[in-house]
Structures are given as C-alpha cells and as structure tokens.
Amino acid sequence: MSQNIQAVRGMSDILPSQSPYWHYLENHLIQLAHGYGYREIRFPIVEQTTLFKRSIGEVTDIVEKEMYTFDDRNGDSLTLRPEGTAGCVRACIQHGLLHNQQQRLWYLGPMFRHERPQKGRFRQFHQFGIEAFGMPGPDIDAEMLFMTARLWQRLGLKDHVILQINSLGTSEERAVYRTTLVDYFKTHQNALDEDAARRLATNPLRILDSKNPDMRSLIANAPLLSDALGAASAEHFESIKHMLDRAGIHYQVNHRLVRGLDYYSGMVFEWVTELLGAQGAVCSGGRYDKLTEMLGGRPVPAVGFALGMERVVALLETLLLPAGKDDDAILDVYFVLIGEECEQKGKELAEKWRDESPKLRLQLNCGGGNLKSQLKRADKSGAKVAFILGENELSSQTITIKFLRDAREQINVSMDQITNFEGIK
Numbered sequence: 001m002s003q004n005i006q007a008v009r010g011m012s013d014i015l016p017s018q019s020p021y022w023h024y025l026e027n028h029l030i031q032l033a034h035g036y037g038y039r040e041i042r043f044p045i046v047e048q049t050t051l052f053k054r055s056i057g058e059v060t061d062i063v064e065k066e067m068y069t070f071d072d073r074n075g076d077s078l079t080l081r082p083e084g085t086a087g088c089v090r091a092c093i094q095h096g097l098l099h100n101q102q103q104r105l106w107y108l109g110p111m112f113r114h115e116r117p118q119k120g121r122f123r124q125f126h127q128f129g130i131e132a133f134g135m136p137g138p139d140i141d142a143e144m145l146f147m148t149a150r151l152w153q154r155l156g157l158k159d160h161v162i163l164q165i166n167s168l169g170t171s172e173e174r175a176v177y178r179t180t181l182v183d184y185f186k187t188h189q190n191a192l193d194e195d196a197a198r199r200l201a202t203n204p205l206r207i208l209d210s211k212n213p214d215m216r217s218l219i220a221n222a223p224l225l226s227d228a229l230g231a232a233s234a235e236h237f238e239s240i241k242h243m244l245d246r247a248g249i250h251y252q253v254n255h256r257l258v259r260g261l262d263y264y265s266g267m268v269f270e271w272v273t274e275l276l277g278a279q280g281a282v283c284s285g286g287r288y289d290k291l292t293e294m295l296g297g298r299p300v301p302a303v304g305f306a307l308g309m310e311r312v313v314a315l316l317e318t319l320l321l322p323a324g325k326d327d328d329a330i331l332d333v334y335f336v337l338i339g340e341e342c343e344q345k346g347k348e349l350a351e352k353w354r355d356e357s358p359k360l361r362l363q364l365n366c367g368g369g370n371l372k373s374q375l376k377r378a379d380k381s382g383a384k385v386a387f388i389l390g391e392n393e394l395s396s397q398t399i400t401i402k403f404l405r406d407a408r409e410q411i412n413v414s415m416d417q418i419t420n421f422e423g424i425k
C-alpha cells in the first residue's frame, strides 16, 4: 500500500470541529471593521518577489529566510505573500485608490512564512489586516488602538491581553539612533549572540527584539530610541498616549518594541498575551508613512495592523470561551426517509420547503438505513428536530416531528403546514 500523503509541515487543516471558532472570530472582525467604516479589499496570494524585498526590507528575517519564493514557468520570481500590507499598498497604487482620498481597508486570509514550526508559529497562518491611508494621525492611530481594544472586549479577551506601544520616530531620527546603538553594542561585542552579531551590521535595531535571555541585560542597558526622537515625533506619540488615557485603555510603553518589517516608522504597537507562551503577540501594527513611496507611489501617510488569527483562536480555546457555539452551523432539521417512495417524495418536499424558507437548515438523509440508524444520524447531526417520512406519513400526507433536544412528545403535522412550524421558519 502506498503511504498516506501528509500536509506540508507547518500548514494546518482547520477541521469542521474547529471552524465554528473561525466563523465566530471572522464575524466579529468583519463587524468591527464595518463598524468603523472599513471596506474589504482582496488581492492575490502570490506577488512579484521584488514587492516584498522592496517593502519589508532585504535584511529582515522575513525576506532573508522566511519567504516561499519560486520561479514560475516564465522564469518570473514570485513569492507567496508573507504578510498583507505590501500587496494591499501595491493594489491601491495600481488602481489609483490613493489619489487625493482617504481609504480605510480590511482584508483577511492566509500568509506564508518558512519559519520553524512551533506552538503559535506556522508556515501557513491567517491574518486579519486593517490599513488606513491618507491620514497623518494621531487620531487615526488612536482609532486603530480603540478598535482593537473593542475587539478584545467583545471577544471576552480584554483581561488577557495588554497593549504595548512605542515610537520609532522618523527615518532620520532612527539613523542617528542607529549609530548610537551600534557604538553601544560594539563596546559589548563579546556579549552578542550569533544572531545579534550578524544584525549589528545589517539591522541593529532588530537586536532589541532578541528573545535570547542571555542578551536581556545588555539590551536593557542600551540607549533609548525615545531619547533620539525630535519634537514632532515625540508630540505625535504623546497625543496618542493622551487619547488612550482619556479612553481608559491601559497600555505599557515598551522602548524595546521594534517591528520585524522595515517600512514602519512613528507609532508602533503590539497586543500581547501571557497565555500562549513565547508566541505572545496576537496583533501588531503601526505607522508606515514611507511605504507608498518605496513602492513607487506618491507619499501617503498610512497606518495599519495585522492580527494573527490562529493565536486569537488559541486564546479563545484556552479560555474555553463560548465561541464554539456557531449558530450558523447548527442544523434545524434532519430529514428521515424510510423506503424508496418516501426518499423520492422527501427530496421534492425538501426542495419545495427550501423555496419557501431560504434560511431553512435541513439535512436530508442519504444512503438509506432503517428508522433507528437514521435517527442515530439525526441525533449526531446536531439538528434540533427530526422530520420523519415513512409509509404512514405518506398516506396521511403528514410529517412526524421528533424533538431531539427537548423532552417533548413527538407531533404529527400536515405536509402543507410544515413551513409554518416554528422550528424551520
């Protein structure tokens, strides 16, 4: 016998037992986005490799070692998207969505990164993303934070996540800081781990984000980026903090918070949880005012975030929140049909009822079986009631309704009256 084929490492199947959580989260996210006036944009999963190199940055982890890049049959280098912002901006520039206008957009879908698979870290994962263009802030920055805070509240996760914010300043300010930081690390060269030693020449700010405990004290004593901020950057950041204070949203200023993507500048944030171990970031974002220019468009102020859906689902599961009850997926009726004649009649009736009640969730028994085995399937299906059509019912033009979830006597209803039955309206 040939061997079973397994899914690609780090790429998960979402099984029917898990999909209610996903629907629940997706419904909340979409409702949230629409509630703040964001509209959906969809763009391809595959893009030109250059798009990601130019936007995310050549010397970031993502571009250096995590992208799924391949040549297609024309020899063009293509990449499975590792995140959404680059594709979203590319689409907006291409379709002229940023000319003298503001845009508030959302998207949702799979992303791909060739990382070492572990808890909360996959090679195919899903992000829900929000991007806002044409607004210099800080009001729109604060809107992002209010929105995400509201989401946690609605999902029942409010007490399990904490907001961390920082300001990365302008690229000029970061350049000055970079020199200071490199000088500092150089004087402690022996204490750098391998990753940090490499980063020192390419992306020294990223050293601040090291998860290596041995580097902790070195990083804690490093000069602060906040000290290198100019007046405008500092003021922008202060306004955001002020708005958070007024809204009663609790946060921590984390001076070490840097993002793994080069296009960020100004305010950055991360919502983190302690419940998921090392992979604690559930939602990350910030300002990226330079990205449209980097991709050949005119300068457009922009801010956005991406939420890691697997991690939020994991939180819901960990906390046993009632998200598993996805009402959309619960059947109203399981239709039991005994004998060939009833099977034929049942199909016709079911289609007629579907015409009359488009919201009806009815599953027809297929594959035969006696009453007992069909009722067993009915019970397993989760349906609220079983409709039974057997010889007796056929001759009296009725349906027997058996209540599967409450201790109610079964009833017999005329076939013509069935769409008035409260269970299937």
Ligand code: ATP
Binding pocket: 083, 113, 115, 120, 121, 122, 123, 124, 125, 126, 127, 259, 260, 279, 280, 281, 282, 283, 284, 285, 306, 307, 308, 309, 310, 311
């Ligand atoms: P991390 O520090 O966890 O690697 P990141 O800085 O690479 O995250 P972003 O690129 O900003 O993360 O992505 C936004 C969100 O997407 C993260 O906060 C996280 O919730 C989620 N995410 C990122 N990479 C993965 C992955 N490999 N598997 C699952 N979720 C992920």
Ligand code: MG
Binding pocket: 260
């Ligand atoms: Mg990462």
